[in-house]
Amino acid sequence: MSAETRTGGLVAGAAAGDAAARHYHGGVVDDIMVVGVGGQGVIVAAAVIADTAMLHGGLDVKLSETRGMSQRGGSVSSHIRIGETVVAPSISPGEVDYLLAFESAEGLRATPSVVSGGVAIVNTQQIVPPLASQGDMSYPFDAAERMAQGDRRVIVVDGNGIAQEVGDLKVAGIVLVGALSTHLPFDVETWHAAIVRNVPPKWKDLNFTAFAAGREVGA
């Protein structure tokens, strides 16, 4: 995979000006952000994506893990950067090429970070935080519609519904990774190898099924 094909495949749609400013030092970097709520499996999904890129070979990969007390129901996000040479581990604001949102409101929150023309895959799941019951701010039940108002391509996926169909709610994250995978130039075999590294062996086949189901709805 050359830099040119990735420019076409991965950063397609990015405004020419933005891309030129960002990549003028030579290499192309693809920036993927995974967001959600603590406990949803964002970290495992990010690890699968990063491992796939690494196993693909010949690419530099950096992943910046969620900061803070992520296991306590707070917002979480992981940054994955893939390219010939990746320098900083974190994605800069407005430069996300692919957003994968496990939860609708978290998707909406992260939307300004997505580059003009970028792709946002958003799960239909909505988790209302306790604060929505206390203060003046209410939960954005129309998050997916609001995400689509800009010039990004928004793909809505019922990750939880599909996961339940294939057998277990636990694999919703891998359904979403499957949806994202259709936009990235890596072989299914490589994705499978990365999944195997990140899920317990007894869940392997179920995860492969979930991944395949995600691929059906990701494009």
Add this chain to the structure above:
Amino acid sequence: MDTQLMLGNEAVARGAWEAGVQVAAAYPGTPSTEIVTNLARYDGVYAEWSTNEKVAYEVAFGAAMGGARALTAMKSAGGSVAADPLISSVYTGVNGGLVVCLAGDPGMASGMTEQDDRYFGRMSSMPMLEPADSQECYEYAKRAFAMSEEFDVPVMVRLSIQTAHQKSIVHFDGEVAAGEGAGPAGLTRPAPERRPPDRKTEKYCLLPKFSRPLHRSLLERVERLRQFAEASAASGDLAQVVPAAGPVLLQGGGAAKIGVVSAGAAYLSAREALPGAAFLKLGMIHPLPVEAIRAFAQTVDRLLVVEELEPYLEEQILAAGIACEGKQWFPQWGELTAVRVGQGFYAAGLDLPRWADEKAAEDATVIPRPPVLCTGCPHRGMATAMKKLNLDVHGDIGCYDLTTLPPVSHMHSAVEMGASIPMEQGFMRAGGSDTGSLAVIGDSTFLHSGLTGLLNAVHQRTNMTLLIQDNSITAMTGGQTNPGNERTLAGAETKPVDIAGICKALGVEQIEVVDPYDYEACLQALKAGLAYEGPAVIITNRPCMLFPRKIGGEAFTVDEDVCNACQQCMKLGCPSLSHMEAEHKGRHKVAIDEETCTGCSLCEQLCRPGAISKAKAGVA
């Protein structure tokens, strides 16, 4: 497999293991925790969760004196706790190599302050290496052991959260046999050689008679380390020059040769922000290779120093008579991300269209989602009861700090490990509060540095109340063991400490153990403790919901017809409670998410109209 995507902390562990580390001791603390978590998984390493960072340091120090290679790891605040042995051990030096990993948290993702740990190196004269990515974490951990033994001094590997918690590719150098899979399982290494244990009074007994010559010998070692830093930088080893792609364009026309001096995470941000400039990337940051910096400065028109937090490098470079610019352009607080460095370069007059406009990272109109106490958390009942009694609450470091924020909002201080008890003692000596006050601490923090405070309070016959929220785990950092547990980090069986017994032994006469799921019992225990003349201790006895295993239970449900939207249950701040569409007198009624409810029953106890009951009973 000779290549792996690794967390910075994992890579430190791998490097240390390859370097022959035999003893690792730490107290968990973000962002340093995973170093020892990972070392515990390697063959041939004794790894422990110590009671606190000072103890951990001393265990590692003793192991080094005994001839083994040893490592300790801590977060910034832990560095402060361990500062006494940290400074003294540089005087004595070591026998087996001793490596100290100190991980800072610029931006305070979870820290209480964003102190600049590099000053520990200068204050103690401990040499410091600062890796930028996981590859360097792996390499520098190995180098640190070699340097420690070569120079007879502990060596610090200084990390920041950006380095410790980034995953990047590590190429192993092939000295160790490859194993299966991604983890350390299956890896083997040659048995590390233990040096003969030291028995040298004049080296390890810091009496003035011995300390005075030890300080002079330390200064000689610092001079040798300075020469090492220069020689290493000159050969491009622990400092590298990255040549410029060309002159950097300036706003308003023209161009200049820009040189950037940086290290660690800040270096990656700076290179991301200004990829065309010349860089001097420092790997050894104490002592500084000042002559290498001077030589680099002579090749550029302007020298910019990019570093997180304090002007540590900048002041030393200026003191050496080298002109440079730093904190006038780059913030002295927070994590230096690429965009923040880029905006600094832009402010300095460089023409950088990528950073010219401020871009939003997120939609600020979306309701915030801060971390909260888990559903069923055993801290919730007492927090709500303390709020109800309107007490002045002097807290400590742990998950209960999450109740500082709405909706519970009951905590009035949370400063550092162990502070709750002495601060409450002082608060009472100042006259206390009209509504009553108390200290709140968790089991792990109590065992970390609460004991001496309680002993003092008892000895001084202080009239004060202490609540120990014993959830039997070090929860906030991810469920590490502590002396309250039946097993150690290594999985060995051990005797769990009796916290009530400790309090009794320290001289506390009023001790009450209470079930934190019983709201009325919580209220009564607090009232009894506050009424008692003298030191009183209340201990809660429910385990953490997450660690060591996730606890479930029978879910509750709300009868919509009975709920009168009184909002009493919403005071709990439980993530399984939310408002439903239906209203009563303009207020939303409440629903329980039965998928996540663990059946702690606190909401049922608070419900005035009796609308909440067990879900299964409702079906029947």
